[in-house]
Amino acid sequence: MTRHPHVWMGLLLWSIFSQAQAAWTVNMAPGATQISNAVFDLHMTIFWICVVIGIIVFGAMFWSMMMHRRSTGQNAANFHENTRVEILWTIVPFLILVAMAVPATATLIKMYDSSESDIDIQVTGYQWKWHYKYLGQDVEFFSNLATPAEQINNQSAKGEHYLLEVDKPLVLPVDAKVRFLVTSADVIHSWWVPAFAVKRDAIPGFVNEAWTRVDKPGLYRGQCAELCGKDHGFMPIVVEVKSKPDYEAWLAERKAEAAQLKELTSKEWTQQELIERGDKVYHTACVACHQAEGQGLPPMFPALKGSKIATGPVADHLNIVFHGKPGTSMAAFGKQLSEVDIAAVVTYERNAWGNNKGDMVTPKQVLELKQAESQ
Amino acid sequence: MSAVIDDHGHADHAHGPAKGLMRWVLTTNHKDIGTLYLWFAFSMFLLGGSFAMVIRAELFQPGLQIVQPEFFNQMTTMHGLVMVFGAVMPAFVGLANWMIPLMIGAPDMALPRMNNFSFWLLPAAFLMLVSTLFTEGGGPNFGWTFYAPLSTTYAPESVTFFIFAIHLMGISSIMGAINVVATILNLRAPGMTLMKMPLFVWTWLITAFLLIAVMPVLAGCVTMMLMDIHFGTSFFSAAGGGDPVLFQHVFWFFGHPEVYIMILPAFGAVSSIIPAFSRKPLFGYTSMVYATAAIAFLSFIVWAHHMFVVGIPLVGELFFMYATLLIAVPTGVKVFNWASTMWQGSLTFETPMLFAVAFVILFSIGGFSGLMLAIAPADFQYQDTYFVVAHFHYVLVPGAIFGIFASAYYWLPKWTGHMYDETLGKLHFWLSFVGMNLAFFPMHFVGLAGMPRRIPDYNLQFADFNMVSSIGAFMFGTTQIFFLFIVIKTIRGGEPAPAKPWDGAEGLEWSVPSPAPYHTFTTPPEVK
Ligand code: HEM
Ligand SMILES: [Cu+2]
Ligand SMILES: [Cu+2]
Numbered sequence: 075m076t077r078h079p080h081v082w083m084g085l086l087l088w089s090i091f092s093q094a095q096a097a098w099t100v101n102m103a104p105g106a107t108q109i110s111n112a113v114f115d116l117h118m119t120i121f122w123i124c125v126v127i128g129i130i131v132f133g134a135m136f137w138s139m140m141m142h143r144r145s146t147g148q149n150a151a152n153f154h155e156n157t158r159v160e161i162l163w164t165i166v167p168f169l170i171l172v173a174m175a176v177p178a179t180a181t182l183i184k185m186y187d188s189s190e191s192d193i194d195i196q197v198t199g200y201q202w203k204w205h206y207k208y209l210g211q212d213v214e215f216f217s218n219l220a221t222p223a224e225q226i227n228n229q230s231a232k233g234e235h236y237l238l239e240v241d242k243p244l245v246l247p248v249d250a251k252v253r254f255l256v257t258s259a260d261v262i263h264s265w266w267v268p269a270f271a272v273k274r275d276a277i278p279g280f281v282n283e284a285w286t287r288v289d290k291p292g293l294y295r296g297q298c299a300e301l302c303g304k305d306h307g308f309m310p311i312v313v314e315v316k317s318k319p320d321y322e323a324w325l326a327e328r329k330a331e332a333a334q335l336k337e338l339t340s341k342e343w344t345q346q347e348l349i350e351r352g353d354k355v356y357h358t359a360c361v362a363c364h365q366a367e368g369q370g371l372p373p374m375f376p377a378l379k380g381s382k383i384a385t386g387p388v389a390d391h392l393n394i395v396f397h398g399k400p401g402t403s404m405a406a407f408g409k410q411l412s413e414v415d416i417a418a419v420v421t422y423e424r425n426a427w428g429n430n431k432g433d434m435v436t437p438k439q440v441l442e443l444k445q446a447e448s449q
Numbered sequence: 450m451s452a453v454i455d456d457h458g459h460a461d462h463a464h465g466p467a468k469g470l471m472r473w474v475l476t477t478n479h480k481d482i483g484t485l486y487l488w489f490a491f492s493m494f495l496l497g498g499s500f501a502m503v504i505r506a507e508l509f510q511p512g513l514q515i516v517q518p519e520f521f522n523q524m525t526t527m528h529g530l531v532m533v534f535g536a537v538m539p540a541f542v543g544l545a546n547w548m549i550p551l552m553i554g555a556p557d558m559a560l561p562r563m564n565n566f567s568f569w570l571l572p573a574a575f576l577m578l579v580s581t582l583f584t585e586g587g588g589p590n591f592g593w594t595f596y597a598p599l600s601t602t603y604a605p606e607s608v609t610f611f612i613f614a615i616h617l618m619g620i621s622s623i624m625g626a627i628n629v630v631a632t633i634l635n636l637r638a639p640g641m642t643l644m645k646m647p648l649f650v651w652t653w654l655i656t657a658f659l660l661i662a663v664m665p666v667l668a669g670c671v672t673m674m675l676m677d678i679h680f681g682t683s684f685f686s687a688a689g690g691g692d693p694v695l696f697q698h699v700f701w702f703f704g705h706p707e708v709y710i711m712i713l714p715a716f717g718a719v720s721s722i723i724p725a726f727s728r729k730p731l732f733g734y735t736s737m738v739y740a741t742a743a744i745a746f747l748s749f750i751v752w753a754h755h756m757f758v759v760g761i762p763l764v765g766e767l768f769f770m771y772a773t774l775l776i777a778v779p780t781g782v783k784v785f786n787w788a789s790t791m792w793q794g795s796l797t798f799e800t801p802m803l804f805a806v807a808f809v810i811l812f813s814i815g816g817f818s819g820l821m822l823a824i825a826p827a828d829f830q831y832q833d834t835y836f837v838v839a840h841f842h843y844v845l846v847p848g849a850i851f852g853i854f855a856s857a858y859y860w861l862p863k864w865t866g867h868m869y870d871e872t873l874g875k876l877h878f879w880l881s882f883v884g885m886n887l888a889f890f891p892m893h894f895v896g897l898a899g900m901p902r903r904i905p906d907y908n909l910q911f912a913d914f915n916m917v918s919s920i921g922a923f924m925f926g927t928t929q930i931f932f933l934f935i936v937i938k939t940i941r942g943g944e945p946a947p948a949k950p951w952d953g954a955e956g957l958e959w960s961v962p963s964p965a966p967y968h969t970f971t972t973p974p975e976v977k
Binding site: 098099100101102103112113116117120121123124127128131132134135138139142143144145148149150151152153154155159160163164167168171174175178179181182183185186201225226227228232234235236237238260261262264266268271272273274275277278279280282283296297298299300301302303304305306307308371373374401403 | 511512513514518519522585586587590591592596598599602603605687688692693694727728729730731732733734735736758759760763766767770771774775777778781782784785788789790791792793794795796797798806809810813814817818820821824825826827829830832833834893894897898899901903904905906907908909910913914953
């Protein structure tokens with residue numbers, strides 16, 4: 075080690091330099107798809123056009139500011155029009171813009187062609203997480219922010235992917251045309267992954283289409299790009315692109331998990347087991363509004379600690395969690411969580427923070443409610 | 450000509466201003482009302498600026514330090530609303546009130562009582578809007594664009610007060626605009642043909658028509674929100690058969706002309722200031738007028754460039770991209786004309802000229818990023834990132850705000866009768882210039898690197914530029930208190946200003962003494 079100090083010095087310098095590079099990024103990245111590369115090229119072309127025009131116009135202005143000052147003894151000329159020049163500088167910019175519009179149009183047409191996809195995925199925005207559903211595959215899940223609250227509140231060091239990490243990433247196969255059907259369950263969100271040059275608004279009641287075909291396996295990160303309320307800054311997107319065999323293996327695993335979950339519903343649960351599971355569910359699905367100690371953020375988000383509903387009849391409690399409260403941000407979790415998770419979180423809420431009701435809701439009860447609804 | 454008017458203005462003391470507070474409450478004098486508008490706008494500028502300081506303080510470092518996300522959203526929303534409707538628009542109305550009658554040789558605005566009313570609506574509207582910050586549940590938190598359903602189904606209770614405030618501001622703007630149109634079309638001095646009017650008058654005439662056209666659209670938009678919230682309609686709610694995208698179409702049909710409302714009067718002012726300090730007539734007066742009209746017309750057919758990612762059909766996308774690119778042509782013409790006006794002039798750089806030249810250069814930079822945003826496929830990467838925040842601050846701060854500063858320094862001698870302190874003015878300029886660029890240029894970088902707008906916290910990769918940006922913002926913000934000091938100093942004393950303090954300046958306003966008497970042009974001047 076000590077024999078090659080210059081190597082170590084070099085590595086050190088390189089690491090500082092490359093880190094500095096990352097922190098001081100000044101430009102868009104070309105990305106990982108053909109489309110994103112085409113977009114990057116458009117971006118650079120129009121950028122250089124602007125630079126050239128800027129140099130000419132600002133150059134002329136700086137020239138006047140230097141050479142045509144009164145302090146240099148300059149007498150003002152008196153011209154104030156010149157039809158030929160004026161026509162010229164109307165027509166030339168017009169032609170430049172036409173030249174720019176041509177490649178932009180071509181790229182846009184490609185971006186809009188979402189036909190003949192290999193895989194269809196429904197992307198649904200929720201306050202404040204994403205839901206992914208592999209159409210025709212019986213695989214669906216939520217993707218939540220994974221950065222711990224301590225990092226956000228500066229109680230522990232921030233990781234490299236601070237705010238850009240999730241519990242379950244969206245998984246895609248490499249080199250396949252994936253179509254996204256983007257929608258929302260509440261307010262407008264926008265699903266954006268810069269490396270794919272895909273940004274589509276998720277609008278309640280509408281289904282927007284977008285597509286991508288990723289060239290290289292890897293992890294790609296993005297964020298919600300439309301103000302969607304309190305935690306708009308905290309609903310990242312992570313896409314893991316795998317080789318085809320890995321993707322198939324992953325898909326099979328997810329399907330097995332889904333089957334297992336069905337079994338869990340019929341299992342006999344103890345109260346303690348439900349509370350333990352409910353603790354986790356609460357801290358991913360409910361904590362954003364009702365807060366870690368159940369204290370809520372009144373008046374926007376009510377406290378659950380000691381609340382009338384969380385300490386009242388079980389049926390009412392289950393009902394509000396299952397159906398939500400229309401017209402407020404309390405969503406119908408019956409559509410979002412599994413039977414087990416709903417039973418667990420309700421049981422948890424009834425027994426946490428001194429609510430101490432001592433009772434429980436079983437997954438079977440939730441299933442019955444669900445079945446009664448669908449009849 | 451001016452001698453005649455002087456005598457008249459001072460001969461008749463019965464026409465002087467009333468004494469005390471009631472002078473300001475009841476005044477129908479265009480100069481008093483102009484002054485009220487300008488002071489109101491400046492206080493709103495400081496208020497909106499202090500909200501921006503809260504935003505920049507929170508974004509100084511990654512992590513949540515000073516405010517919670519809920520309050521952060523209220524700050525961005527209030528900052529945007531206060532700056533747009535409270536600072537920039539009233540400042541331009543103030544300039545119009547002061548200068549349009551002086552520039553066209555009119556004794557006052559055409560509708561003086563309505564003028565008083567349209568001003569006094571504004572403090573009421575903003576008192577109501579800002580007070581919502583102190584209510585339970587907080588103030589508006591859905592961005593100055595208040596997209597439904599975030600601003601309807603999911604809004605805090607205070608949204609109703611927000612809607613009422615917007616209505617009041619809208620009524621005020623419409624009345625102000627009608628007044629401007631009536632004044633310009635009816636009260637011009639004999640010989641002041643339309644094509645002899647200073648460009649500030651022209652750009653304001655066109656701005657007034659834009660206001661009359663789009664403020665009712667905004668009013669319709671918030672009324673539909675009100676109905677959705679309180680009366681069970683579903684204009685913007687998909688669950689009831691409505692359409693959240695309709696909201697955006699209606700909003701931006703108002704919103705895009707609105708951004709030109711915030712810049713056209715500045716174009717006009719700068720078109721007087723640059724010739725004055727270049728000692729050379731404005732290059733291409735006629736093409737300036739036509740370019741302004743073209744911009745105003747095109748501003749009605751580009752609104753969906755704010756909606757490139759909402760999923761409008763391909764043809765729609767292409768149409769709005771082409772129309773937006775087209776608007777760059779008349780804008781370019783204006784910039785080329787200003788540059789040619791300076792060419793072979795005899796330039797000096799007093800404070801108004803410094804602000805005006807910075808206006809041309811920095812506004813053009815905002816125009817360039819606007820051109821980039823117009824390329825729809827590239828906009829998929831820019832939309833709703835800090836690149837957009839950089840873009841609109843480059844057109845609004847060195848555009849609208851520098852235009853207003855340039856106007857203020859240019860006409861302060863006429864308003865107060867004193868010269869401002871040139872050294873302090875230049876210092877104000879340079880601190881603003883450096884602060885503004887430090888604050889907003891790095892926003893281009895973080896935006897391109899992928900930082901979304903309207904977020905209270907961000908990944909570490911954006912940390913360095915955000916810190917630079919915050920430092921620049923604090924510098925720019927503090928400097929504006931210094932401007933307040935300069936203005937007060939000028940009002941209270943200083944070298945007496947002659948009727949025409951700038952040797953290269955043109956226009957009727959310089960034919961009356963400084964400070965301009967309470968009543969001017971009671972007999973119309975003769976324009977050759
Ligand atoms: C004092 C200097 C200023 C600073 C430091 C500043 C800073 C900012 C920042 C950081 C944002 C982005 C907030 C976010 O997306 O999270 C913002 C938004 C905005 N600013 Fe400024 N700004 C300043 C002056 C102005 C002026 C003069 C205007 C205009 C007329 C203006 C109009 C806006 C608007 C319309 C928004 C968008 C608000 C929204 O997202 O709803 N700003 N400002
Ligand atoms: Cu969001
Ligand atoms: Cu626009």
